[in-house]
Amino acid sequence: MSETITPDMEIYVPSREGTVPNVSGGQTARSCVQVRCLIQHDITVRLVEGARALRDLMAEQKQRFLAEAELYVRSMMAQYNANPTGKRGGFVIVSYDDLMKVELSVTDYRAVDGAVVAAQALVSEVLNDLTEQLEPWVRELLDNAFNRDEKTGRINVDRLQSLRKVDIPHPKWPQTCEAISDSIRIAGSRSYLRFYERERRDQQFTAISLQFSAL
Numbered sequence: 001m002s003e004t005i006t007p008d009m010e011i012y013v014p015s016r017e018g019t020v021p022n023v024s025g026g027q028t029a030r031s032c033v034q035v036r037c038l039i040q041h042d043i044t045v046r047l048v049e050g051a052r053a054l055r056d057l058m059a060e061q062k063q064r065f066l067a068e069a070e071l072y073v074r075s076m077m078a079q080y081n082a083n084p085t086g087k088r089g090g091f092v093i094v095s096y097d098d099l100m101k102v103e104l105s106v107t108d109y110r111a112v113d114g115a116v117v118a119a120q121a122l123v124s125e126v127l128n129d130l131t132e133q134l135e136p137w138v139r140e141l142l143d144n145a146f147n148r149d150e151k152t153g154r155i156n157v158d159r160l161q162s163l164r165k166v167d168i169p170h171p172k173w174p175q176t177c178e179a180i181s182d183s184i185r186i187a188g189s190r191s192y193l194r195f196y197e198r199e200r201r202d203q204q205f206t207a208i209s210l211q212f213s214a215l
Contacts, residue, residue, distance in 0.1 A: 014038035101196040111187035119179035
C-alpha cells in the first residue's frame, strides 16, 4: 500500500545552483539536470556519506574496544605478577552486578601455501587410478577440493581438510594426506568481541547487536 503524502510531510527540494558530477568524470550544471535525478543523486550521496562516517566511527570504536580488552589482560597479568605468553586466548568478564558481560575469542585462520601443487598432483593421480572404483560422492569431493573461490581466488581450507577424513585404498593416499596437511598453515588470528546485557540476574543474557541490519 503506497503512503499518502500530506501537506505537513517533509519533502526534499534540491538546489538548482552549482554543479553535479557526471558519469564522464566531469561536472554538469545542476540547472540542466532533471529534478528527479537531482533528488536521487543528492539523497544517494547523503546516505553513502552517512554510511562511510558510521563505518569509520565503528572501526575507531572497535580499536578502542580491543585496547580496553588488552588493558584488562595486562592488568590481570600485573595483578598476579604473571609473564605474558606469545599466544593469547580469550576471556569472559562480567560486571560486579552480573548484568553485563563481555566475551573475547581469538580464532586462528588458515591459508593454503604453494606446496598445495604437490597435493593437487597426488589427488589427480589417485583419481586417474581409481576413477571407476570410487563412490560418486568421493569423486566429487576430490574433483572440487582445489576449486578456488570466485571472489577471493583462494582454495577453501575446510574443503581441502575434509579430504584427510576419507579413507581411499591407494598406496599414495597417505602421502597425499601428508601433502595436504603440509600445505595448510596458520596465516594469523582474529579477535572477536561480543557484548551481553540483562536487566535481572534471573534472566538470560541478551547479545548487544552491532550489525546495522539488526538494529
